[in-house]
Amino acid sequence: MEIDILIEAPAWDAVALEELAQTAAEATLRELALEPEHFALSVLACDDARIAVLNAEFRGKQTPTNVLSWPATDCASAIAGQMPDLPAPDPVGPPEEIGDIALAFETCAREADEAGKTLPHHxxxxxxxxxxxxxxxxxxxxxxAALMEGLETRILARLGVPDPY
Structure with missing residues (x-):
């Protein structure tokens, strides 16, 4: 999987984000029977101040959050609880961009600490x-939620991460 990571906050230097992102993203795609080498993702590693601005702009919420995502295309199912229409990239073409995610260091670190989780697991x-x-x-x-959380639990178990729910 091709992952472009932009680190805006120096606190991220203490985390092996590139490795975590690669491992977690590829495991997600494999769980869905998608070949990771056919996909691309962008990750913004920022601080609470930056994600609060993004959260306000895109969700109308004036507070920091842990993660935001922007899908490149709308794949959602019209029927609740059904699988989305997963992408089918051209196997000989360039990797298909699935979207962008942003992570806020302070919120992620605080949540991990409060939940008694390691930061890499969170x-x-x-x-x-x-x-x-x-x-x-x-x-x-x-x-x-049941569909998504079930997938998250299975993917994380394969990565040796305890059930977050």
Missing amino acids: LSHLIVHGVLHCLGFDHETDPD
């Missing part, structure tokens, strides 16, 4: 979560 979960959003998964309804 970040792995948030990357899996963000990639699933980029692929059309959501958690707005109970059936959608």
Whole structure:
């Protein structure tokens, strides 16, 4: 998988984000029977101040959050709890861009600490979560949440990350 990471906040230097993002994103694609080498993703590693601006601009919420995602295409299913229409890239073409995710260091670190999780485990979960959003998964309804959370739990288990729920 081709992952472009832009690190805007120096706190991220203490984290092996490139490795975590690659491992979590590829595991997500493999769980969905998608070949990672055919896909691309952009990741913004920022701070709470930057993600608060993005959250306000794109979601109308004036607070920081842990992860935001912007799918490149709308793959969501019209039926709650059903699989999205997953992308089918050209195997000989360039990698298909699935979208962008942004992570806020302070919020992620605080949440991990409050939940008694390691930061790498929490970040792995948030990357899996963000990639699933980029692929059309959501958690707005109970059936959608059950589908998405079930996938997250299975993917994270394969990575040796405890069930986040």
